[in-house]
Amino acid sequence: MFRTLIRKFNYLKLNSLNNSSIKNTPKKEEIPKSIKEIKNKLNQTFSECNDFITRELEIGEKREIKVIIAYIDGLVEKKMVDTEIIKPILIDSRLTKLNQEFNKKTTIEILKENIISISGLNEVDDFNESIQSILSGDTMTYIDGNKKALKADTRGFEFRGVEEPDTESVVRGPREGYTESIRINTALLRRKVKNANLKFESLKLGKQTNTDVMVCYIKGIAHDDVVETVKRRLKKINTDAILESGYIEEFIEDAPLSIFPTVGNTEKPDITAAKILEGRVAILCDGTPFVLTVPYLFVESIQASEDYYSRFISSSFLRLIRILALASSTLTPAIYVALLCFHQDIIPAKLMITIVSSREGVPFSAFIEAALMIIAFELLREAGVRMPRQIGQAVSIVGALVLGQSAVEAGLISSMMVIVIAVTAITSFIVSSMDRTIPFLRFALLIGANVIGFMGIFLVSEVILIYMCSLRSFGVPYLAPFSPLNGMDLKDTFIRVPVWAMLKRPKALTENKDGGEQSGYRMKVNYRKKED
Amino acid sequence: MKYGVKRYLLLSILCLFLINLTGCWDNKDIIELGIVSAVGIDKTSDDQVEVTIQIMKISAIKAKAQGSSEETFWTFSKKGNTVFEAIRSILTTIDHKPFYNFNELVVIGEDLAKDGVMDVLDFFERDHENRVQSFVLIAKGISAKEVLSAKTDLASVPALHLVETIKSSKASTRIIEMELFDLLKGFSCPGKNPVAGVIEKLNSEDDELKIINLSVEGGAVFIKDKLQGWIESKDLVGYLIIINEFKNGIINIPNPHEENKFVTIELKKVNSKMDIKFVNNKPIIFLDVKAEGNIGEQQGPGDLTTKEMVKKLDEGLEKKIEEEVTKVFKLAQEEYKNDFLGFGNIIYKKNLRYWKKVKDNWDSEFSNIPVDIKIKAKVLQPGQVKKALEPK
Numbered sequence: 073m074f075r076t077l078i079r080k081f082n083y084l085k086l087n088s089l090n091n092s093s094i095k096n097t098p099k100k101e102e103i104p105k106s107i108k109e110i111k112n113k114l115n116q117t118f119s120e121c122n123d124f125i126t127r128e129l130e131i132g133e134k135r136e137i138k139v140i141i142a143y144i145d146g147l148v149e150k151k152m153v154d155t156e157i158i159k160p161i162l163i164d165s166r167l168t169k170l171n172q173e174f175n176k177k178t179t180i181e182i183l184k185e186n187i188i189s190i191s192g193l194n195e196v197d198d199f200n201e202s203i204q205s206i207l208s209g210d211t212m213t214y215i216d217g218n219k220k221a222l223k224a225d226t227r228g229f230e231f232r233g234v235e236e237p238d239t240e241s242v243v244r245g246p247r248e249g250y251t252e253s254i255r256i257n258t259a260l261l262r263r264k265v266k267n268a269n270l271k272f273e274s275l276k277l278g279k280q281t282n283t284d285v286m287v288c289y290i291k292g293i294a295h296d297d298v299v300e301t302v303k304r305r306l307k308k309i310n311t312d313a314i315l316e317s318g319y320i321e322e323f324i325e326d327a328p329l330s331i332f333p334t335v336g337n338t339e340k341p342d343i344t345a346a347k348i349l350e351g352r353v354a355i356l357c358d359g360t361p362f363v364l365t366v367p368y369l370f371v372e373s374i375q376a377s378e379d380y381y382s383r384f385i386s387s388s389f390l391r392l393i394r395i396l397a398l399a400s401s402t403l404t405p406a407i408y409v410a411l412l413c414f415h416q417d418i419i420p421a422k423l424m425i426t427i428v429s430s431r432e433g434v435p436f437s438a439f440i441e442a443a444l445m446i447i448a449f450e451l452l453r454e455a456g457v458r459m460p461r462q463i464g465q466a467v468s469i470v471g472a473l474v475l476g477q478s479a480v481e482a483g484l485i486s487s488m489m490v491i492v493i494a495v496t497a498i499t500s501f502i503v504s505s506m507d508r509t510i511p512f513l514r515f516a517l518l519i520g521a522n523v524i525g526f527m528g529i530f531l532v533s534e535v536i537l538i539y540m541c542s543l544r545s546f547g548v549p550y551l552a553p554f555s556p557l558n559g560m561d562l563k564d565t566f567i568r569v570p571v572w573a574m575l576k577r578p579k580a581l582t583e584n585k586d587g588g589e590q591s592g593y594r595m596k597v598n599y600r601k602k603e604d
Numbered sequence: 605m606k607y608g609v610k611r612y613l614l615l616s617i618l619c620l621f622l623i624n625l626t627g628c629w630d631n632k633d634i635i636e637l638g639i640v641s642a643v644g645i646d647k648t649s650d651d652q653v654e655v656t657i658q659i660m661k662i663s664a665i666k667a668k669a670q671g672s673s674e675e676t677f678w679t680f681s682k683k684g685n686t687v688f689e690a691i692r693s694i695l696t697t698i699d700h701k702p703f704y705n706f707n708e709l710v711v712i713g714e715d716l717a718k719d720g721v722m723d724v725l726d727f728f729e730r731d732h733e734n735r736v737q738s739f740v741l742i743a744k745g746i747s748a749k750e751v752l753s754a755k756t757d758l759a760s761v762p763a764l765h766l767v768e769t770i771k772s773s774k775a776s777t778r779i780i781e782m783e784l785f786d787l788l789k790g791f792s793c794p795g796k797n798p799v800a801g802v803i804e805k806l807n808s809e810d811d812e813l814k815i816i817n818l819s820v821e822g823g824a825v826f827i828k829d830k831l832q833g834w835i836e837s838k839d840l841v842g843y844l845i846i847i848n849e850f851k852n853g854i855i856n857i858p859n860p861h862e863e864n865k866f867v868t869i870e871l872k873k874v875n876s877k878m879d880i881k882f883v884n885n886k887p888i889i890f891l892d893v894k895a896e897g898n899i900g901e902q903q904g905p906g907d908l909t910t911k912e913m914v915k916k917l918d919e920g921l922e923k924k925i926e927e928e929v930t931k932v933f934k935l936a937q938e939e940y941k942n943d944f945l946g947f948g949n950i951i952y953k954k955n956l957r958y959w960k961k962v963k964d965n966w967d968s969e970f971s972n973i974p975v976d977i978k979i980k981a982k983v984l985q986p987g988q989v990k991k992a993l994e995p996k
Contacts (some may be wrong), residue, residue, distance in 0.1 A: 412634045417705035429666040431635050
């Protein structure tokens with residue numbers, strides 16, 4: 073059915089790949105020798121850029137060599153530029169006794185080694201690269217008569233501090249969350265995993281935005297194929313803008329038309345750390361606190377970071393509760409409709425009386441009633457997310473009183489249906505990572521139930537299961553370790569065994585030392601004993 | 605591409621076949637159904653069958669819980685040559701589709717029962733909409749229609765009142781819990797005649813018949829599928845002990861200290877084993893009863909916890925149980941000449957050759973078989989006091 077669509081989609085992807093390989097490689101351009109040319113070129117590039125600032129200075133005792141300092145106001149820490157670059161050039165260069173004479177050739181060496189007191193200092197010989205650095209918040213120092221320039225890391229701009237994220241609050245566990253600055257995010261992650269094998273590979277994405285993106289993994293744990301796949305897919309991205317990691321997610325996910333997410337995201341460094349320690353790859357994107365992790369499997373939707381921070385008995389219980397919530401959130405309306413319309417005979421007599429008396433006088437069929445209530449709930453929920461905080465109270469009053477109580481009192485909706493939808497609503501919040509998927513499943517099952525009762529529910533759930541089995545996330549079967557079944561990996565699914573009993577890393581994710589492709593599913597299935 | 609289309613077509617056709625596999629395929633909303641709580645069947649004077657159904661009035665049930673006095677049920681009666689015909693003609697009267705899956709009770713009139721019930725029960729066994737787990741009661745001295753129209757103040761619906769009565773009065777050992785399925789099984793079981801529950805009218809001066817004027821007690825003895833006679837409710841203790849259905853009940857024995865006063869023993873555990881043994885190719889009935897109980901009440905003074913007294917109590921209990929059991933054997937062998945206890949079935953299982961010889965006149969054969977009863981009874985605990993308080 074979707075095959076043609078998918079094929080077309082792949083074709084489009086291929087197209088964009090071809091284009092990107094032509095357009096995205098920036099041409100190398102030499103830095104002009106003469107300071108005048110440099111100045112002209114800079115002014116030309118940054119014409120009408122109010123925040124671009126250049127400063128021409130003379131260096132040395134004889135003041136014969138000119139340099140240009142260029143940066144973007146707001147992106148740099150001004151104090152640093154003033155005291156560590158401009159002041160040494162203007163004053164220290166004249167006072168310090170040097171072995172060498174200043175001339176066009178030696179200046180860059182002297183500046184580098186003796187004068188500029190900034191740790192992040194690099195030589196650049198490509199004009200385009202220097203422009204790019206300026207745009208990222210570096211300060212460039214161009215020297216008259218030299219084809220090389222100096223790039224000083226003076227980045228310092230306003231950003232939100234490290235706060236507790238609203239989306240993933242915990243009772244026990246670290247409260248820090250990512251910020252919009254990628255450098256802080258990498259630092260947060262590095263603080264969790266103090267290991268040189270933790271790699272951050274940087275690349276820039278987006279033709280217009282030039283967003284910094286980093287691929288993060290632990291060398292030796294992450295599967296090489298996955299790392300390679302991630303990098304390959306990222307390099308293929310050809311788009312104007314990457315404003316959030318969601319843009320990247322859509323480009324690299326395995327099943328772009330699926331309702332199931334095959335790329336995970338989180339706002340917390342401890343979760344990311346745990347995931348990359350299991351062999352996953354994280355993708356950090358500048359400008360957003362949401363970090364992607366791949367491969368993303370179905371089990372991850374019922375796992376929470378707190379499972380590992382609290383004792384295993386209670387967290388195993390919570391796992392089961394979450395599975396129950398997932399089932400009840402998708403199935404409850406369908407089962408209720410199937411019971412009411414097809415299988416009245418299996419309802420206990422007393423419950424039957426309660427249900428019938430609550431439904432008496434309701435003008436809609438059970439299916440219409442359920443569909444209306446589900447849509448009403450989705451509307452309320454969307455309103456709750458979008459509206460300004462101040463009018464939240466008004467919406468909740470209208471939602472609870474008008475939709476709930478009045479609809480029942482007026483006899484439009486039965487009170488049983490309100491309870492059923494309330495149960496599905498509450499339980500859908502428990503498995504929050506699936507909450508964009510569940511409404512579709514819920515509706516599909518509801519329609520199945522309305523057509524042929526329980527048989528329809530079974531039929532639809534079977535189709536969903538088969539479909540889930542067919543999904544892959546970066547080569548790993550989406551339903552692993554249930555399908556294909558891996559007994560050892562079940563240790564962290566329905567229950568969480570004690571941490572001291574988790575001896576091996578997840579089989580589906582960890583690296584095979586031999587490398588190479590294996591038939592069947594692409595992930596290598598080698599055990600790696602945890603080093604003590 | 606062509607191959608793909610073909611495959612999807614095939615798959616969807618297969619899915620269509622699946623729809624045929626479902627049992628109930630019609631989408632019928634629960635509020636379009638009239639929930640039948642009881643069915644009554646009578647014989648009319650012109651030899652037709654009269655079917656009465658009691659339908660729950662759900663809104664009234666809810667209102668009743670909040671104190672309304674509105675009637676909570678409707679009853680409809682229709683006549684026909686067969687049960688199905690009568691039930692179908694009910695459809696012309698009511699707007700809801702009668703829904704029999706919650707039918708808890710089937711009441712059969714005495715006249716109809718005497719003529720044989722298989723002709724009417726076939727419909728209940730055959731039709732998929734009926735359930736065979738409903739209780740069966742034989743209306744004694746009253747028509748089934750009257751039973752179903754009796755009103756109740758206690759439960760939401762009269763039928764539920766009766767059903768709850770049957771379920772809760774197990775401990776009184778005066779009721780027989782017989783489901784339709786067991787009754788049908790009893791009819792088909794070789795060497796055994798079933799005993800069904802009975803509902804009868806108590807004497808009362810009220811004009812309007814109410815459920816409290818009805819009493820569910822005693823048993824109705826069938827021979828083949830015809831009603832033969834009744835077992836009094838006080839004789840049911842013996843019957844239940846013999847067929848090992850005595851779960852929990854009380855028995856009165858004389859106080860060893862004072863003959864005309866009683867001690868009530870609450871039997872906690874009664875196990876009986878019916879058996880037939882052949883001596884010289886003649887069958888002998890063996891009944892082995894083991895009973896354990898506690899003292900529930902004591903009339904008259906005296907300490908019953910001494911070794912001697914306990915032994916006397918045990919003996920008294922054994923004697924009493926034997927009395928009860930013998931009474932039932934007498935009823936079966938001498939009065940009714942009807943093996944409703946099911947010893948024929950034991951012969952059928954143990955000695956098929958002998959059974960084939962006697963099965964045609966088993967009931968008369970049965971009444972001549974000697975009975976050997978062995979009873980072992982024990983009184984275990986005196987309750988919270990050691991001996992009865994003696995007023996000074």
